[in-house]
Amino acid sequence: MGVLLERSLREDITVRIESQRGLWPVEVDPGQLEVAVLNIAVNARDAMPTGGVITVRTRNCPDQEIEGLDGDFVELSVADTGKGMSAATIRRVFEPFFTTKDVGKGTGLGLSQVYGFTRASGGDARIASEPGQGSVVSLYFPRSTNPLHVAAEAPEKAAPLPAPPGFRILLVEDDDAVAAAVGAMLTELGYAFTRTANATAALEALEAGEAADLVFSDMVMPGTMDGVTLAQHIRARWPDLPVVLTSGFSEAADAASREGWRLLAKPYRMDALAAELAAARAEAGKA
Ligand SMILES: Nc1ncnc2c1ncn2[C@@H]1O[C@H](COP(=O)(O)OP(=O)(O)OP(=O)(O)O)[C@@H](O)[C@H]1O
Numbered sequence: 001m002g003v004l005l006e007r008s009l010r011e012d013i014t015v016r017i018e019s020q021r022g023l024w025p026v027e028v029d030p031g032q033l034e035v036a037v038l039n040i041a042v043n044a045r046d047a048m049p050t051g052g053v054i055t056v057r058t059r060n061c062p063d064q065e066i067e068g069l070d071g072d073f074v075e076l077s078v079a080d081t082g083k084g085m086s087a088a089t090i091r092r093v094f095e096p097f098f099t100t101k102d103v104g105k106g107t108g109l110g111l112s113q114v115y116g117f118t119r120a121s122g123g124d125a126r127i128a129s130e131p132g133q134g135s136v137v138s139l140y141f142p143r144s145t146n147p148l149h150v151a152a153e154a155p156e157k158a159a160p161l162p163a164p165p166g167f168r169i170l171l172v173e174d175d176d177a178v179a180a181a182v183g184a185m186l187t188e189l190g191y192a193f194t195r196t197a198n199a200t201a202a203l204e205a206l207e208a209g210e211a212a213d214l215v216f217s218d219m220v221m222p223g224t225m226d227g228v229t230l231a232q233h234i235r236a237r238w239p240d241l242p243v244v245l246t247s248g249f250s251e252a253a254d255a256a257s258r259e260g261w262r263l264l265a266k267p268y269r270m271d272a273l274a275a276e277l278a279a280a281r282a283e284a285g286k287a
């Protein structure tokens with residue numbers, strides 16, 4: 001993820017990766033893990049307005065007792081040299097919608113998603129920080145005793161419905177961390193993409209002649225226009241331009257698919273993204 005992190009942060013931020021050799025395997029959704037690390041790194045970036053260092057470390061932690069589980073864990077920690085947190089903030093950081101950022105700057109969902117993901121993976125997330133002393137966010141995942149099947153699985157997963165050469169996607173996503181993770185998946189699948197952070201900006205880009213073969217848009221975004229409204233505008237103005245919507249809110253997602261929009265429920269893995277984009281291409285005659 002080194003390159004991805006460098007790209008998603010700022011130039012005045014140095015990313016160091018210190019990965020222990022012989023790290024034990026863990027069983028987690030790789031896409032969700034990437035989004036989790038990005039969310040933590042974006043928080044670290046925001047905590048270092050004048051620059052600093054982000055250190056991502058991994059190490060084996062034998063014989064731990066974590067959330068009632070005794071055993072071996074793998075720790076992934078992200079340390080920053082930023083402004084740190086008070087004890088009162090630390091107590092609340094994992095709560096959904098807890099944010100100290102200005103309206104429109106943060107939804108307060110980043111760390112609650114990180115926490116939900118690590119707990120759902122059988123692990124735990126912890127924070128160590130003091131005001132002015134930087135912060136360390138540590139994720140613990142249980143060591144997997146299942147044998148690795150990397151070589152056996154790779155051929156099946158390879159070449160998942162590759163993108164036609166030169167196919168361009170307009171990605172509409174407000175969250176920097178999610179956009180970076182999705183962008184990495186699109187690149188890996190062979191798609192070229194540009195990103196706008198909201199629906200209005202997407203329409204403006206299209207009006208201005210942005211060359212897009214498909215629009216892939218989040219549904220719930222800040223601003224005056226949501227993803228469905230964007231899709232309706234596009235269908236009226238550019239009927240041949242396929243739209244795929246995505247959302248982590250199941251009610252919004254259900255409503256959109258009832259209306260007949262192509263929908264990919266968040267969180268999704270790369271193979272699901274590849275399949276949905278390929279289906280949308282095929283439907284639009286752009287396979
Ligand atoms: N590395 C950090 N250094 C200092 N404060 C932090 C750090 N990470 C998180 N925080 C504090 O925790 C709060 C909650 O973080 P969280 O990621 O859940 O939400 P957010 O960053 O405010 O919004 P979002 O992630 O949804 O854009 C932040 O508003 C900030 O006050």
Ligand SMILES: [Mg+2]
Nearest residue numbers: 039043110111
């Ligand atoms: Mg955040």
